[in-house]
Amino acid sequence: MNKHDELAHVEAIMARSRIAQKAYESGATQERYDRAAQAAAWAIMEPSRNRALAELAVKTTGLGNVPDKITKNHRKTLGLMRDIKGVRTQGVLSDDPAMGITEIARPVGVVGAVVPSTNPAATPANNIINALKCGNSVVIAPSPKGVASCELLITFIHTEFDKIGLDHDLVQMIPAPGSKAKTQAMMELSDRVICTGSQNNVQRAQTCGTPAVAVGAGNVTVIVDESADLKAAAQKITASKTFDNATSCSSENSIIVVEAVFDEFIAALAAEGGALVDNEAGIVARLWPDGHLNRSVIAQDADKMIEALGLAGRVPDNTKFLLVETKGIGPEYPLSGEKLSRVAALYRARDYDDARAIAERILTYQGAGHSIGIHTAKDARAVALGETMPSCRVIVNQAHTFATGGAFTNGMPFSLSMGCGSWGGNAIDENLHWKHFIQTTKVIREIAPNEPAVEDVFADYWAEAGK
Incomplete structure (x- = not known):
């Protein structure tokens, strides 16, 4: 034809x-x-x-x-x-x-x-x-x-x-x-x-x-602060990151952990199957061999991903996903972007304020408008993120993949498409x-007039600024 x-x-x-x-x-x-x-x-x-x-x-x-x-x-x-x-x-x-x-x-x-x-x-x-x-x-x-x-x-x-x-x-x-x-x-x-x-x-x-x-595009980043229930956060992040081999736009791509609980949280993730690998350059080279994501890695089962990244026999047998510590953010640091795989970038923050600043830099680079997650006992921090971050959703103490697109345990409507507002270049900011x-x-039918006097509209303004 x-x-x-x-x-x-x-x-x-x-x-x-x-x-x-x-x-x-x-x-x-x-x-x-x-x-x-x-x-x-x-x-x-x-x-x-x-x-x-x-x-x-x-x-x-x-x-x-x-x-x-x-x-x-x-x-x-x-x-x-x-x-x-x-x-x-x-x-x-x-x-x-x-x-x-x-x-x-x-x-x-x-x-x-x-x-x-x-x-x-x-x-x-x-x-x-x-x-x-x-x-x-x-x-x-x-x-x-x-x-x-x-x-x-x-x-x-x-x-x-x-x-x-x-x-x-x-x-x-x-x-x-x-x-x-x-x-x-x-x-x-x-x-x-x-x-x-x-x-x-x-x-x-x-x-x-x-x-x-x-x-818009997803590139979810999640903050784990010093007040978080670390075991619960590790369980939720692991379940979310590994679900359907990280095909979801709501899968965690970056995890930012404050220094005070960094080692303890990495241990909690290890218990759930999150393996920390320190060869950032080697992972990047294999994950983006020709400047594009490696199809032998993206959305694959853990064993196939590990083999494709050259890590067979070099990570624990129970490994479900990989954590790669990095500091870079932006186009020259591809780990800071969406990876569509069981690989998460790991950032170490000095404190919560530093974690928040890192998260904003990541979202500004990629994924603005989509969503951000936080594991915390301080709800005021989640509200503050909602007031200041370029994000239409702040997911609090939940497995991000399951929560963003609607869950039976939150009030979001079920959807597979998340609007990202002006930050993501979208007309909608909701699911x-x-x-x-x-x-x-x-x-439209005619009703009785409802026209205010000019004084009713401007009296308080005139009192402050004058006519």
């Missing part, structure tokens, strides 16, 4: 999506939208399908591990369904007689979703469920390595659609082989673009001419969720 035919194929897919969306919205009820969302959710959560998707994802992308992908597919989808249960996304949302305004929920139309290979089933499912819940159709543009998983997911969704009489064209994907041209055409023909993935994709989404909700898949129409 030549380029012209490929783009014509994309145009046909988008046209079918638009027809399906109009029919889906016509005469819609909340029950219709809810059933469609449930169908898409069950398509990935049904245990045998979940396993099939997880196994295929690892096989075709080479990233992560099957048990953790099963857990991710289940928990992220279950949490999302909890979040949207009972949420009104169709019809009249509110009616305020005093203000004369009635607010009505409306779909955005055709959603074009660009999704990454790190979560080739969970992220598309999240976008599809949110889109259907709000009355939209959706077309997925998977990464090249994520095509097979996306195809299987959509097959499962269509099987569920057949049970409740929904049109397959409500959920489609750009077929293989993927290309920037086809993804660009999809984005330009959508009514809203949702983009999760590389910053190159984010940039393309935000300049495609269609309103886009895109998310992507159903509110980003809907728009509203307001019916």
Whole structure:
């Protein structure tokens, strides 16, 4: 198929999506939208399908591990369904007689979703469920390595659609082989673009001419201060760092430990499987052999990572991830950036103020807006971070990977896409969720005048500054 035919194929897919969306919205009820969302959710959560998707994802992308992908597919989808249960996304949302305004929920139309290979089933499912819940159709543009998983997911969704009489064209994907041209055409023909993935994709989404909700890069740094429960912090950081082989943008990339508890905390990490290695130059050379991350290391099981880094037999048998002590921050010190592997940079801080300064330098270099973590008994420090750091989230005493994108033990909405605000070049500063898949129409009626006197507005200013 030549380029012209490929783009014509994309145009046909988008046209079918638009027809399906109009029919889906016509005469819609909340029950219709809810059933469609449930169908898409069950398509990935049904245990045998979940396993099939997880196994295929690892096989075709080479990233992560099957048990953790099963857990991710289940928990992220279950949490999302909890979040949207009972949420009104169709019809009249509110009616305020005093203000004369009635607010009505409306779909955005055709959603074009660009999704990454790190979560080739969970992220598309999240976008599809949110889109259907709000009355939209959706077309997925998977990464090249994520095509097979996306195809299987959509097959499962269509099987569920057949049970409740929904049109397959409500959920489609750009077929293989993927290309920037086809993804660009999809984005330009959508009514809203949702983009999760590389910053190159984010940039393309935000300049495609269609309103886009895109998310920034992760490079999570975590502070461990002198008041922290060191054993609990070590357990949480280890569980988070190793989950799905560190594929998550919320995986800890840098750990900053204050001097007063440094040795004790390193011992606590060692007990959990965190091995401290002191050959920074050697690790960097093997992790970035040609200036790019080594595919034999990123998102691999611990034994494969250790072998690829030349550390077989040189670290304890129970090693789950590596700690590499460094002082450098910035492009000349790649350990200070995102590593997508079971490798964490380790920074030794003189005291808490120094730790905070190091964290700010790291985020300013990479990952601004995404999130920062702190393990502390002093909650005021967490609040102060929220007031001063270039970060939309401060995760307190939690396993970062599980907490940032929503957990059953915190109040964040379940998501696989974290908005990073102006710091990360994003339009949103919250977790992507159903509110980003809907728009509203307001019916405005005349009410009694509510015009203040000029004195009511400026009296206190005049008293201080004069007229």
